[in-house]
Amino acid sequence: MVSTIQNTDVKQKDSARAVVVAVSSRAVFGSGAGDGLYGMGVAFPLLQALQRVNERLLEENPAESLLFDVVLITTDSQQQQQSSSIISSTRHYGLEVSRFCFSSEEDFIESLIKNNVQLFLSTDRNEAPQASQKGVLSALLDRHVAPSEQLRVMFCGDAVVQPDTGPMPASRQAAQSFSAQLGEMRRRFGMLDSPLSIVLVTSRGGRESCGGALRTLRSHGLSVDEAYCLAGAPRSPILSVIRPHFLLSDSFSCLED
């Protein structure tokens, strides 16, 4: 069973243009709703960063329709019972969430598709790959990231594949259209002081690999701000300096070290 509730505190976005990002509520809110309010979870800084991008976009152009449209997905049956706490916690913290989706663990992908979700973020190691398999671009949220004000989106270069002749899998198509939209958003800002930074990391390949990824992303309409070519060097020391909010890749092997 899938149900959607609109957040009346927040102005609804233009569904034709907005970039719909679904985040699992389990990631946004911490444990226990003591006195009806949840604590701040791992994804909290991410939501604030997404919000900041929207604020800056609207500063540049008050009529801007290319904005992040954040949807909270709740599959956890325990949390569902506390649906009012989720909604009141969202309002309490002033989070710019447009809609709340409640579904069972079996149905959640259906709710993603129904809501036109372009990017699904979760801390659950099962949910994200499952959604990806059904063609929804998904990413695991980094549990250890120290929050930065700037939204930092990382692409794993080893998985940025050169265009091939075969039919494009749905997830790759989703990745390409997301890249294009992100690229357009990024272009609204200058080189310095952008609320959004696009980071490319190539783990295994050398400079040719990285150069190829830069070109491919550029062909999808996305220019990269920062590029790190590791050529086999250990990733975690570099990732802890980069501090991305999430990593995008075709395969989830990108996350193993």
Place this chain on the structure above:
Amino acid sequence: MSVNNGHTLTTRGQDLTSSSHRALLEDARKLLKPSTPTRKPQPPKPENAVTIGVSARVMFNMEKEQQIYEQQGLEDYIKYQVEHETQPFSPGPAFSFVKALEAVNTRLRELYPESEELFDVVLMTNNHAYVGLRLINTINHHQLFIERFCMTGGNSPIGYLKAYHTNLYLSADPVKVREALEEGIAAATMFTPEKMTEVSETQLRVAFDGDAVLFSDESERIYKAHGLDKFFEHEKAHENKPLDHGPLKGFLEALGKLQKKFYGKGQRMDCPIRTYLVTARSAASSGTRALKTLRSWGLEIDEALFLAGAPKGPMLEKIRPHIFFDDQMFHVEGAAEMGTVACHVPYGIAQRVARKGINDKETSSSLK
């Protein structure tokens, strides 16, 4: 490479110096074994390698682009870079140093094919990745073996230097160099000499000043505070007390470790790494403490030149090092005037004592 009727093998008209001779043999071997795929050697793990972080502006000549940045700002700079993406940069002051590092690696790989104790050059720049393709194209054009880089898009590279276990960081920006030194990373500001004397392609030559570079600045402090006589007295009295270490001691140590690998295979005479101490100390007196200190550290230096205060430029012109480190701008400029690639180590008491006529080339924001 061309084979002319089976007679002479030439490599693009170069003289048959020992490095190109070796390259010839390698090419010949490849010709004779067509089934063996030419595998690009894998870069070593950072903890095993001697990692050298080099900024884009010292690796390549980006003077024109730097001017555009300073006069017209970042957006125009980026636009220019992207427009000229397929145009490789010409070599900068660090280029011959990096080529020499690669020559040493080739020799090390021959002797120790399984070892990861090699030089690893990482391009460490705070340029935006928009410039990335031009930099990659340039690396390809010059056939450099640089597979690792960090383009931080305006953020400080210091965290990345640490993540890569960087042994030496070279940049044109004195602010970043100072930051690196404060984090305990050997670093120096590299300047472009007006003319560059030719240096060896087969033997890496590194020259160091002593005080406040290899050694701490403790003796220099005495000289500055109490004069030359007191300095001599003090050094004589403390001859057997090793000086404390300076910021570049670790790098000398790393070079020494690689040198021993050649000695171990009977190649002391033909070692492709040579180190020099070029100091204002005198051989007869204050020089002794310097040598004894090195010995107490278990470090060797191939040639020690005690100039007793004489200018360093002419001596360096004879040595032809790929790189020279000094803590005093006076010596750095003197060396550069005579064609040596000289780097300033902004460490110690000499930085606080302003010298007349020295032009401090500090820029508050610069891209490399």
